[in-house]
Amino acid sequence: MNSVAFYLLLLLLTSAATSTTATTIGVTYTTSTSSPLSPDKLAAKVVSMNIPSIRLLDSNPTLIRAFAYTNVSLFLSVPNPLVPLLASNRSLAMRWCYRHVLPFYPRAKISTISVGNDVVSYSPDVSPFLLRAMQNVHLSLADLRIYKISVSTTFSFFNIVPTAFPPSSAQFQEPNGEVIIRPILQFLERTNSSFLVNLFPYNMYRSSFSIPVGFALFEEGPFNFRDDLTTGVRYRNLFDMMVDAVISAMAVMGHENLPVVVAETGWPSSGIDGGEVDATLLYSEMYLKGLLGHLRSGGGTPLRREGVAEVYVFELVERDDDGKRGVRNWGLLHRNLSSKYGFEFSGCGGGGGNGRRFAEFLVVVMVCLLM
CATH class of the missing domain: 1.20.5 (Single alpha-helices involved in coiled-coils or other helix-helix interfaces)
Incomplete structure (x- = not known):
């Protein structure tokens, strides 16, 4: 030769x-109000499961400290009620960074801060303050000479994309598209940040009788596909279809190349009531196995070969109220940190x-x- x-x-x-490109596969965690886990115990469990990233939905400083020197990437969140305060007062944004970032970074690998979570849905009156709050947090980090933490906000797919099929025709719902989302996309482009979205195929499956459950659960089958006749693309799972709908909606606004992070996804192991017959432990396990296998394959989506940058499974530990009447049951682990499923989440670093x-x-x- x-x-x-x-x-x-x-x-x-x-x-x-x-x-x-490998997709980072992490988990979300919410602190229990009645019987919180020890932060050190939680961090040790995450490390033992080889989970590379965790989203802390309530960014408690003691939790952040517990992940110092662990090499686990942290995705922090600013609670919705704080958004108007951070928007109106730059010093309060600096104070938040002083309390939640400066004492721990870079010993704790803080990668992302979401200013608010699904504000458009839960706190629509707060939505006009989102961009200013994000800008103030970003500027506060810069004042502290911290430049590698991404600042964004998290949207819910169902509250911003009214029609997901065909994905090539998806657009952001108005008036929020022009008034709220477009300026935020411009900010994300300028600051090299990602678009964060909570994306639950379970919700879309329940909203449409025409979607086979196998299509939502990553199962191969003769009817488990949908064709986008505009692009000629065949979708073999609902997750990819929803991701590409987000990408198409961003493209309409001229930001098709922004990285996408799925900040929450999952399938409930029990529903609010007996009517949710597909919210079962079996289907929950099938969805998670299918999702992890799909992401690890490195195939991406039809409109984006590199796929999404990160995906966070909702959620690591079931909460105290999970399983009670009127509340869906989530969680990879029981409250005693034993696994609910017959597969390992280890090695989920990517595709x-x-x-x-x-x-x-x-x-x-x-x-x-x-x-």
């Missing part, structure tokens, strides 16, 4: 091994499976040619 051929093969091997397998094939080819 001559040197030129060897060089070309080595170049192909390198590009194949790095061409597929790239196809790229790695191709790279391994090329190694074999190269060895054969060199013999």
